[in-house]
Amino acid sequence: MRAIVGQHGSSVMASVVLLALVVFGAVSIDGFWSLINLRSSLVFASFLGVATVGQTLCALIGGLDLSIPFVVGAANVGLVKLLNDGLPSPVGIVVVFVLGALIGAFNGVLSHRLRGQSLVVTLGVGNAVLGLIQILVSSGGNSGISGGTIQGAVPQWLQSFATANHTIGIAPAVILWAALAALNIVLLRRTWLGRSLYALGGNRVAADRVLISGPWTWTLVFAASGVTAAMTGVLLLGYTGSGYAGVGDPYLFTTIAAVLIGGTSLVGGRGGYGLTVLGVLILTVLQTILSGYSLSSSAQEAILGLLIIPAVALYARSPHPRMQI
Amino acid sequence: MVADAKWSAGRLISRQRSLRTPVILLVILLVIAAFHGPHLFTSDGLAGGLVGAAPLMLATLAMTPIAIAGPAGVDLSIGPAMTLINIAIVMGLPEIGLSSPLAVFACAIGLGVLLQVVMGTLIAVLRVSTVVVTLAVYLVLDGMNSVILPQSGGTAPDWLASWGSASTIFSLVLYVPLAAFVLWALVSRTTFFRNIRLMGANDRTAFVSGIPLIPTRIGAHVVAGVFVGIASVMYTGLIGSADPTAGTPYTLSAVTALIIGGASLGGGHAKGLGSVLGAIDIWLISYVLSTFNFGLDASYWVQFTTGAVLVASLIAGGLLTGSSRPRLARWRKRRGGQAEPGVS
Numbered sequence: 001m002r003a004i005v006g007q008h009g010s011s012v013m014a015s016v017v018l019l020a021l022v023v024f025g026a027v028s029i030d031g032f033w034s035l036i037n038l039r040s041s042l043v044f045a046s047f048l049g050v051a052t053v054g055q056t057l058c059a060l061i062g063g064l065d066l067s068i069p070f071v072v073g074a075a076n077v078g079l080v081k082l083l084n085d086g087l088p089s090p091v092g093i094v095v096v097f098v099l100g101a102l103i104g105a106f107n108g109v110l111s112h113r114l115r116g117q118s119l120v121v122t123l124g125v126g127n128a129v130l131g132l133i134q135i136l137v138s139s140g141g142n143s144g145i146s147g148g149t150i151q152g153a154v155p156q157w158l159q160s161f162a163t164a165n166h167t168i169g170i171a172p173a174v175i176l177w178a179a180l181a182a183l184n185i186v187l188l189r190r191t192w193l194g195r196s197l198y199a200l201g202g203n204r205v206a207a208d209r210v211l212i213s214g215p216w217t218w219t220l221v222f223a224a225s226g227v228t229a230a231m232t233g234v235l236l237l238g239y240t241g242s243g244y245a246g247v248g249d250p251y252l253f254t255t256i257a258a259v260l261i262g263g264t265s266l267v268g269g270r271g272g273y274g275l276t277v278l279g280v281l282i283l284t285v286l287q288t289i290l291s292g293y294s295l296s297s298s299a300q301e302a303i304l305g306l307l308i309i310p311a312v313a314l315y316a317r318s319p320h321p322r323m324q325i
Numbered sequence: 326m327v328a329d330a331k332w333s334a335g336r337l338i339s340r341q342r343s344l345r346t347p348v349i350l351l352v353i354l355l356v357i358a359a360f361h362g363p364h365l366f367t368s369d370g371l372a373g374g375l376v377g378a379a380p381l382m383l384a385t386l387a388m389t390p391i392a393i394a395g396p397a398g399v400d401l402s403i404g405p406a407m408t409l410i411n412i413a414i415v416m417g418l419p420e421i422g423l424s425s426p427l428a429v430f431a432c433a434i435g436l437g438v439l440l441q442v443v444m445g446t447l448i449a450v451l452r453v454s455t456v457v458v459t460l461a462v463y464l465v466l467d468g469m470n471s472v473i474l475p476q477s478g479g480t481a482p483d484w485l486a487s488w489g490s491a492s493t494i495f496s497l498v499l500y501v502p503l504a505a506f507v508l509w510a511l512v513s514r515t516t517f518f519r520n521i522r523l524m525g526a527n528d529r530t531a532f533v534s535g536i537p538l539i540p541t542r543i544g545a546h547v548v549a550g551v552f553v554g555i556a557s558v559m560y561t562g563l564i565g566s567a568d569p570t571a572g573t574p575y576t577l578s579a580v581t582a583l584i585i586g587g588a589s590l591g592g593g594h595a596k597g598l599g600s601v602l603g604a605i606d607i608w609l610i611s612y613v614l615s616t617f618n619f620g621l622d623a624s625y626w627v628q629f630t631t632g633a634v635l636v637a638s639l640i641a642g643g644l645l646t647g648s649s650r651p652r653l654a655r656w657r658k659r660r661g662g663q664a665e666p667g668v669s
């Protein structure tokens with residue numbers, strides 16, 4: 001088994017699972033191959049895909065970013081507020097991205113200092129950020145937030161960004177995701193910065209000895225995660241047309257699930273964004289199939305949970321202590 | 326209860342650095358509460374506080390042995406697990422005609438231990454990280470809860486439902502958590518528990534010292550399971566019915582309480598007393614905030630303050646212990662070198 005799995009095992013395995021799911025869906029569900037279904041599935045995949053860019057990078061250096069759902073929600077609500085205050089939409093989006101990067105950078109600095117605690121650091125920062133944004137937004141009088149939702153004039157171009165039946169044949173959000181994915185894969189494989197992520201995730205001390213700056217890389221990676229989370233929030237705003245602070249909630253665990261099912265290890269040093277793309281597609285196809293069998297979203301969540309342990313048990317088991325002495 | 330914890334903390338604080346943050350926070354919160362919400366210090370208020378805080382105290386206590394067993398020992402599944410047991414107590418047990426305290430506690434603790442043993446076995450035998458296994462179980466249980474019970478409903482057995490409206494502190498509401506603390510105090514003084522600590526601090530050392538790693542790790546989860554069960558009973562007493570989602574946020578609150586209480590996710594370091602204090606802090610934060618007139622914004626303030634306090638306590642903890650030590654040593658060396666040039 002181990003010989004087959006080998007070095008490229010996780011990508012082979014994930015591809016096989018994806019292929020099997022697609023064949024199964026095509027055979028057993030009417031309209032699975034219809035253009036409408038494929039296009040709208042891809043839009044959903046692109047939201048999750050953009051959000052998991054950051055989670056994958058964090059996992060590669062041995063961290064975990066739980067602030068993603070909170071930043072998604074904060075960007076979503078915050079952008080509406082900025083637009084309501086009369087800011088032009090491109091400026092508003094840039095502001096949101098910069099804030100996302102700053103939040104991420106703070107996560108990175110702190111997570112690197114308190115080693116092994118990125119899970120709780122990002123959890124705390126995320127809660128503080130989303131709470132603060134809601135407090136700030138709600139003090140804006142009648143244009144403010146109520147029950148977590150906020151109404152506002154979302155520009156037309158942003159709305160059409162995430163529509164499946166766009167005039168160019170595919171949602172621009174999907175193209176954005178594809179471009180991000182390509183950029184990421186090249187960055188991770190071909191650049192010094194990309195390789196240094198693997199080095200840091202593999203062995204922190206060794207990476208330090210070859211002059212890879214731990215604090216700088218951690219800051220950069222978590223800042224990137226903040227930006228992609230903010231990007232997801234902006235895309236979701238275009239999709240739904242109104243701000244909602246809880247819009248990111250599903251991304252708390254599905255981003256981690258996509259990373260794990262693709263075959264990137266949370267321990268760090270092994271995996272890549274190409275694998276996560278497979279993981280995202282597996283999750284999306286699975287969701288389509290389960291919805292086709294009219295299973296509720298709760299039942300889908302349970303089945304997703306059942307998938308994680310076997311996936312991880314195949315690739316990401318830690319060695320026995322006797323092998324570490 | 327609060328006074329009781331403070332008393333023992335006062336004795337310990339001079340020796341226990343990790344307890345500093347939760348105790349300082351507790352004092353600050355109690356002072357604010359004394360001025361802004363003195364209702365807390367009436368018999369009514371204390372009983373209400375105890376009922377409100379007890380599920381979180383026990384849930385945090387349940388996460389403690391897993392945090393000690395480390396590394397990165399966070400049990401994310403605890404919220405949905407408490408919800409599942411809550412549903413079992415309220416909807417399941419009456420079906421087979423059981424509602425006595427004995428049956429409820431046996432069912433709750435049994436289910437809690439069963440869930441934890443399954444997770445502990447997966448973690449110890451498959452050697453998959455704790456976060457991954459408990460995340461998977463979180464998803465499975467959270468999904469399952471909503472499938473089993475689509476909407477909240479049912480009523481807890483009478484003896485249990487009356488806890489939520491307790492107006493005096495001297496009742497089961499006090500005795501059950503006290504019994505749980507005594508149980509913790511006993512368990513945490515055993516050799517078995519010391520083995521868990523050693524395993525969490527350094528599993529290689531534990532292995533070469535002849536500690537059986539797999540049974541020890543599963544044992545840590547068994548201890549956790551007992552407290553998950555008791556926490557679920559207290560939680561059922563608090564809400565008085567069955568609810569498919571209301572228990573889920575306990576995961577995040579309990580992780581926060583655990584960290585404020587001074588636990589280190591590196592493994593080996595976590596204290597029951599710290600966890601209980603952390604949980605009291607979390608409950609007091611929402612109590613104190615509720616005494617201000619934030620109106621509809623109240624939940625945002627709770628979310629913001631909890632997150633900010635978690636980050637602040639992480640920073641404080643990191644500065645007081647661990648990561649600042651090398652710098653301190655370097656500083657002392659430099660100072661020493663300057664002050665005593667003639668020593669060498």
